Amino acid sequence: MGKKEFSAIDYSICDPKKCSKDGICLSAKACSYKVIKQIDGPFEPPIVIHDLCMGCWDCIDACPLKAVYKKRIV
Ligand code: SF4
Ligand code: SF4
Secondary structure: OOOOEEEEEOOOOOOHHHHOOOOOOHHHHHOOOOOEEOOOOOOOOOEEOHHHOOOOOHHHHHOOOOOEEEEEOO
C-alpha cells in the first residue's frame, strides 16, 4: 500500500528569490501533476503533497539549488 518514495524539500536550502527573479519555484513549475505548490504565493517556499507525488523527479532536475530530494518511507 502507498508509495515508498516521494519528493521533499530541504527548507534549509530552498530560497525562491535565488532561483527565479519573480520568486516562482522552478520545481513547482516543472511538476506536471501540480504536486509542488507555493500555497503562500511567490517568494515563499513550496510544499509537496506527498500522497500525490508520482515519483517522476522532474522537480529534482528543475531545482537550481538542489533543494528537492527523494524521501523514502521504510
Ligand atoms: S524548491 Fe528549488 S526551485 Fe523551488 S523555490 Fe526552492 S530552491 Fe527554488
Ligand atoms: S517527483 Fe514528479 S510528481 Fe512528484 S513532485 Fe516532483 S515533479 Fe511532481
